Amino acid sequence: MKITIHRGAHQIGGCITEIESDNAKILIDLGANLPDSGAKELNEEDVTELTKDVDAIFYTHYHEDHVGLFHLVPETVPQYISKGAQEVMACKYNALKAYGDYNKKLAAISRFRNYEANVPIDIKSKIRVTPYYVSHSAFEAYMFKIEVEGKTLLHTGDFRKHGYIGGKLPDVLQHFVGNVDFLIIEGTMLGRKGEKVIRENDIKQNTIALLKKHKYVFALCSSTDIDRLASFHQACKDENVKRNFVCDTYQKSVLDIFTRYTESSLFKFDHVFIMHKSSIASLDVKAKLSNEGFLMPVRTNQLDLIKEMLEQYDDEPAYLIYSLWQGYYKGTEKQVNPQVIELRELFPGRILDGVYDGFHTSGHADVETLEEACRILRPRLGIIPIHKEALTSYQSLEIAKEFPIIESSEQLDNVEASIR
Numbered sequence: 001m002k003i004t005i006h007r008g009a010h011q012i013g014g015c016i017t018e019i020e021s022d023n024a025k026i027l028i029d030l031g032a033n034l035p036d037s038g039a040k041e042l043n044e045e046d047v048t049e050l051t052k053d054v055d056a057i058f059y060t061h062y063h064e065d066h067v068g069l070f071h072l073v074p075e076t077v078p079q080y081i082s083k084g085a086q087e088v089m090a091c092k093y094n095a096l097k098a099y100g101d102y103n104k105k106l107a108a109i110s111r112f113r114n115y116e117a118n119v120p121i122d123i124k125s126k127i128r129v130t131p132y133y134v135s136h137s138a139f140e141a142y143m144f145k146i147e148v149e150g151k152t153l154l155h156t157g158d159f160r161k162h163g164y165i166g167g168k169l170p171d172v173l174q175h176f177v178g179n180v181d182f183l184i185i186e187g188t189m190l191g192r193k194g195e196k197v198i199r200e201n202d203i204k205q206n207t208i209a210l211l212k213k214h215k216y217v218f219a220l221c222s223s224t225d226i227d228r229l230a231s232f233h234q235a236c237k238d239e240n241v242k243r244n245f246v247c248d249t250y251q252k253s254v255l256d257i258f259t260r261y262t263e264s265s266l267f268k269f270d271h272v273f274i275m276h277k278s279s280i281a282s283l284d285v286k287a288k289l290s291n292e293g294f295l296m297p298v299r300t301n302q303l304d305l306i307k308e309m310l311e312q313y314d315d316e317p318a319y320l321i322y323s324l325w326q327g328y329y330k331g332t333e334k335q336v337n338p339q340v341i342e343l344r345e346l347f348p349g350r351i352l353d354g355v356y357d358g359f360h361t362s363g364h365a366d367v368e369t370l371e372e373a374c375r376i377l378r379p380r381l382g383i384i385p386i387h388k389e390a391l392t393s394y395q396s397l398e399i400a401k402e403f404p405i406i407e408s409s410e411q412l413d414n415v416e417a418s419i420r
């Protein structure tokens with residue numbers, strides 16, 4: 001068997017992992033580099049070369065740093081993602097069609113095959129992949145148990161314990177995965193050990209308190225982060241709050257996918273007021289919203305709409321929940337997003353700011369959770385860290401004394417681990 005980390009061992013994002021046995025080969029994720037990476041991105045020719053003997057590609061979830069190169073994969077290579085994740089991707093690119101040509105991406109999305117939680121898929125009777133649901137800042141994120149040549153690997157993808165379904169993590173690891181030979185695990189938070197990781201439910205409580213005080217609230221957040229949107233939606237529904245949860249038709253169609261694919265009442269988005277651009281100034285709408293107040297999740301490309309709403313709803317000052325990563329407005333030159341800054345400037349002195357104020361939390365496991373996962377899975381041959389900053393290391397953790405950490409290419413028990 002050969003395990004190759006093509007990308008991800010020394011960077012966050014752009015993840016590409018390859019598992020090979022005899023004549024069978026799979027990839028886990030084929031992510032694009034994050035915008036601030038500075039590295040040259042793979043082109044169609046590179047992806048064709050990389051995937052030429054690949055029997056299947058399995059995507060852990062729909063974030064760009066995990067799926068970003070999917071449209072460059074030749075049609076003959078099967079690509080697997082969950083059904084719900086496929087629908088969210090189709091929904092996103094259908095909405096983006098108004099701004100450019102996304103036909104190639106949409107065609108590739110329509111060809112995706114689907115896996116289901118807990119149902120193994122065999123590749124040439126050599127490699128068995130079983131997906132398990134994990135909590136992340138995305139809808140339908142999975143980790144994969146991979147069985148090859150009598151050995152077991154777990155590829156965690158992006159995961160955390162502090163999201164709404166995160167509490168199930170230890171149980172899933174213990175009862176469905178068990179002990180493994182190799183653990184390919186993310187380490188995003190190794191470089192942010194000091195960051196306070198609050199639970200999604202705390203964000204909901206903080207939003208309830210805010211909505212009791214203020215009538216008009218916008219929330220800049222990811223349009224596909226089911227947990228965060230549930231926190232805001234549930235806060236609006238709280239019986240002591242009763243504010244309108246307002247969104248545009250694109251956001252509504254994403255919420256409808258969440259509602260259709262989940263069973264928990266937490267993720268039933270049934271208290272939604274759709275705002276059309278044409279109805280912002282309508283007297284009925286104004287009467288309702290100025291009387292009852294609202295929270296509206298927004299994106300950076302809705303700047304004009306937000307400005308118009310601020311003009312129409314001006315009897316009380318509006319507040320902004322900034323529910324994204326801080327780097328977008330105060331990171332390095334390459335990390336900063338000018339639209340984020342422009343949007344923030346619409347709310348001078350009226351911003352509830354991300355992790356500082358308890359309105360944002362990481363999509364990734366804190367260091368204690370990373371260690372807990374390692375201790376449950378007891379990777380006999382080693383931990384292979386991915387999705388982490390180059391200067392951070394699992395060697396700095398206590399568990400480095402208990403399990404081998406594989407950071408460079410090694411030959412172990414008939415397995416070649418190649419770390420690029």
Ligand SMILES: [Zn+2]
Pocket residue numbers: 013063065066158387
């Ligand atoms: Zn990621």
Ligand SMILES: [Zn+2]
Pocket residue numbers: 061063136138158363
């Ligand atoms: Zn992710």
